[in-house]
Amino acid sequence: MSLPDHLKQLRRNARERYESLPWPTKTDEEWRRTDPSLIPSIPADWEPTSSGLKAGWDLPTQDLPSGVILTDLETAVQQFPELIEEYLFQSGTPEGLAKFVALHQALATQGLFCYIPDGVKVELPIKTWVEMVQSDGAVFPHLLLIVGQGSELTLIDERRPAADGTTPVLSDEMAEIFLKKGATLRYVHLQRWGPSVTELFIQRALLEQDAQLLNITIGLGGRLTKAEIETVLSGSGARSELLGILFGSGRQHFDFRTLQDHRAQRTFSDLLYKGALTDDAESIYAGLIRITKQAQKSDAYQANRTVLLSDGAKADSIPMLEIEADDVRCTHGVAVGPVDEEQLFYLMSRGLPHLEAEQLIVEGFFDQVFKRIPMEALREQLAAEVRHRLIHHG
């Protein structure tokens, strides 16, 4: 595939960065709780021998409004070079994962591209997915999503496992989301990778003035996930609601970091992440709220709750604040603990076996996240997906 020159240049630069940056060590703050030696080392000139990924989508029953583009990334690179040049790899880099952003940029060719021009409301949700087809060591999915001024979109974006999901594979993924002035996006990332996947997941969402983002992340699959989810509120009045659900079993390991980056006044962010872990699964959540001097009169909230369903499960939660403005409202709270014994006893006293009682409690625990999803059909679909994992894990 021939790439436009600017992209070739970006890739060359990325490759050089990747090669010059050191491999992270356990003394790096970012990697203190996830052993970096568990991340497979991929050479920057690595060439896949198979297709690796397949991107697909279900369109709503009615036609998409004119000007809306939804296609795979390879096609977009060929057909919409100006948009690609303007947006691809332009959302910024989380510092702690710079090396893996560089690797991603050097090698990513596959994924999804979605562009909504100004003033277009896409009424019905669009479903997209990236499926692992045949893994031969590494995949680099990319999502590039642009919602124009005053436009509106709901996108449910799923990661699906390979049919033969036993070969170890690295997924080094990046999602870039651009919301123009007054744009509204409801975005669901539903991660259902297979159990042999080691995942790096970097998401950057940039919100202009009065843009609104509902960003729902559901982490169910993978052996190890290191995720960095960043929302930059760069225009005044921008609002972001960040919801997360994690369920881990076996020896799954989740390391989620979030950034609520307030850079303009009267911006708002509200984060709620909930996790449930069983067997020997573990999770780390570290959330940073940053409010710059320019971001007066902003509100930022953050809450993380994890319930441990076994003695072997472990969770750690680290809230962080960096506040330079003096006229802001900000709260954060974390809680980690086992299932409430009195709740268990109450449900079991009504005939529910231990496991079923626990599942019902966890479903209720997650419901507080789900009930904040405004679309009922979507809420039920996601709840069913999580319920399925709760019942059939391990």
Place this chain on the structure above:
Amino acid sequence: MGTPLLEITGLHVLVEGKEILKGISLSVEKGQVHALMGPNGSGKSTLSNTLMGHPKYQVTQGKILFQGEDLTALKTDARARGGIFLAFQYPTAIQGVSVANFIRTAMKARFGEKFQPKEFRKELKAAMASLGVDESFATRYVNDGFSGGEKKRHEILQMAMLKPLLAILDETDSGLDIDALRTVSEGINRLRGPSLGILLITHYQRLLNYIEPDVVHVLVDGRIVRSGGKELALELEAKGYAPYETAKTEQKETVPQ
């Protein structure tokens, strides 16, 4: 008379290393209502939790037979599916789980294949109506933000739906005003019948004005000190528990000030 519904003999129970029940024996026949009365700290709630198999309550001696079968090795959920029901004194809240979902799940567990999902809504609606509970109750989260009266109605609602053979009602009258007490008692009386045995645990006699017991037991300091007919409750109302507590009181008085 055949096998009693519930037969407790010489029951000793430890809670966190401390002996609370010190040899209790009682026997409840099908169709009977037994009232177990006693002052605070006498072990009433310990008995109800033990009967339901709460993991914190350890049976060190004695037997609990339910329909002739030894319960002590059975887990809480198995006891419930077998037809034992405990109406909690302080039912716990479970956020995110609606009353309807909760009761449906419990009925599936209790009745298995005999559970009729199509009839469920109708049945629930009727049971709520007869307890004077608003329809919106079904969509509320279990005990979450319920008033004292709502919690107790919710317990009796579950009892009506789960049709137990043995119902243990733990201080179901506490925290109820007189109107709520009447509704809840009527709800319980409607469920009375030849196949249901009830163990009514209460501090006060007033509940027994509404639900007439066949037998009254007085529990003091982990022992049943007296059993009798319903007139015993009236005697307790008049004289209090003091006559039964003399021994304990005297002990207390010897403690230097």
